[in-house]
Amino acid sequence: MSSFEAVHRWVVSADIMGSGRLGQRAKLRSRRGMYDVFESAFDAVGVAAQQMHLEDRGDGVLAALAPHVPPSALVGLWLEEVYQGVREHNAGLHQPLRLRIAMHGGPVGHDGRGLVGRAVDLTCRLCDSDPARAILAADDTVEVVFVASDVLYRSVVVEEGRFVEPAHYRPYPVRVKETDELAWFYVPGREQPPAPAGAPVQRGPAGARPAPRARAAAGARAEAGTPRPTKYAITVNGHNQIVDGAEVHGDVIGFRGADDEHGTGPAGRGRR
Template sequence: MSVSRGGAVHRLVVSADIKGSGRLGQRAKIRARQGMYEVFEAAFAAVGVGGSQVHLEDRGDGVLAALAPEVPPAALVGLWLEEVHQGVREHNEGLSEPLRLRIAMHGGPVAEDGRGLVGRAVDLACRLCDSEPAKAILAADDDVHVVFVASDVLYHSVVAEGGRFVEPEHYRPIPVRAKETDEVAWFHVPRRAAPPWPAAAPPPEQPAPTAVPGGRPGQAPGAKYWINVNGHNQIVDGAEVHGDIVGVRVTRERDGGAEGAERGE
């Protein structure tokens, strides 16, 4: 792909990463990388993209690609993604350590400085690919081998329009917050009505406040006194309180009742 150095041209950017590659042994890592490249190359060929139309950069456990301006984004979010899904399925047959991919796309101005691709579109695509929601979706279901992330702009301008192999109704919007990124992205798992999402743990139950004899309404169980503070730091019952103690009410159990005494300073 020809990109003039220093000049930015609008491109569709694809960022992909292999899940858990750092935990793979050497042979498994090589097999996963080889499988990823074979799947991507076959998918690009299926949509008629090749040669100078695609720029590929190796990222160790992933790849970064930028497409020529004439490549229609609808082909990538449609047939290309379907071919990737089917290619990964075929590659994983009989493997105890299946290839599992996170793939993200975003379009925008991209420049080439002689060492690689540069631009906000590149940064965002990489951050969406590496986002916590993308990782959580893969972690939520071992049967998911491909999770796809579209930027908000790409979803509304391309995915939402639908088309062959494009399923906008099966995407889920999820906020992504990392580094300088704070926006909604759209997550999709091919052939799923919705991406799996770990159920949120319910908040821990808090004990209901109960009345303490001689205490203030709503005082927590086990409370022995109430205090008003105003001024310099004090240490009360082992806890630091910021302010002078103006009043203390001490409650003691006596003959089944309560006896209260107030002290002031």
């Protein structure tokens, strides 16, 4: 199809968590809710039906957006509208709608039967990844987990914008089949997603500004005089000594370095 030549497009993959355990009525309700939420969110950012290709995946959807659709709107207002729509849909439901959503961009084609391209493959694997599943499993109150590829995060998310919060994303590796990628995980409405079981503690993204609460907490610690962490420690042997930062004042009998257990090597010969 000429309208879907292999050109750069942003791809969105979404999946309903636990749909295989739902009864027929609950399954239909979840699918209807997912479509209503997505259609409203795309309307909110001005993406009409003719500006995207949408495929039904049974318990999810796969979409490729027209090249001119700005990705900043997708990771900003669109994602916020999805989150708020899911919250509204779930009000009072015993079996709430919970979504995994992934996004990545790259050359995408169409062979007359569906979307084709490495960007499509990676987006689907990010959506179906173990960390995305584990984040939802770690906290039953999480309704949406969003997965951004490293390309999307570093080229779009870090630039910030309305409803875009790069400091609230956390990186985890995604390893499945031939995929070995770093991806960025975000839970709307949270300062950080719940850590997947067994995952290492992740620091905030490099270069991103800390969240307002984190900045406030850091300021409070500074005002309270909480000592800052140090990169090294000093052990001093002697009397009448005052240690000020990295300087020692007083009669120093000797000191011991990390490579000198008894103070007799180069580190232990600094006497005066």
